[in-house]
Amino acid sequence: MTVWDRPERPARPAPLDRQRIVAAAIELADEGGLEAVSLRKVAARLQAGPMRLYGFISTKEELFDLMVDEVRAELLPAGPAGGWREALRGHACRTRASALRHEWLADLLGGRPALGPNALAVMEALLSALDGLADLQAVMRAVEVVNDYCTGAIRREIAHLRAERATGLSERDWQHAHGPYLTKMLATGRFPALSRFVSEGREVDAETAFHTGLEWVLDGVAARLDPPA
Secondary structure, three states: OOOOOOOOOOOOOOOOOOOHHHHHHHHHHHHHHHHHHOOHHHHHHOOOOOOHHHHOOOOOHHHHHHOOOOOHHHHHHOOOOOOOOHHHHHHHHHOOOOOOOOHHHHHOOOOOOOOOOHHHHHHHHHHHOOOOOOOHHHHHHHHHHHOOOHHHHOOOOOHHHHHHHHHHHOOOHHHHHHHHHOOOOOOOOOOHHHHHHHOOOOOOOOHHHHHHHHHHHHHHHHHHHHOOO
């Protein structure tokens, strides 16, 4: 029996249910990351004994599953998409926005498919938007490649944000601190392509980079779903 179909036990004496437990866990994770989440800490946040939580959740991994699915509700589209490209683009943008609100989500993206009710509803919406455009395998690959792009891009962006907080250096500060070393290495002539990139390349912000890469990915998907006649 999974955490999704296990019935909840009656809560006595103080009101306690799985929804309150998950909400408290998300609060802790938003404040301090996944390392701040444990059944003991969640129980303390709810002013309940730790053993009471085991009537609702067996392991921390189950708690993480429930947390992810609760956040997945933020990925549900507001209404029907205007086509497969809009559906995939909207999903990608909502995923990034959710991860920026809940940075710990980046650590739990990928892996085995999420099976919670919200995750299933999100997948249903995506597959419905692509239904009939190509064979089932092509549709599944299209969804997977967009999700894979999102996972990589989001993890990279979150890693940069965490590095800034950990070091106290902004991206610009970090570049200035390492500039002399990089200039010395490029002056050796051993890295001509990299030297040209550094001197002529144009920096873009994280949001622009995400959307640019996403459109390139969607162009690739289009080539498979809408082949030329």
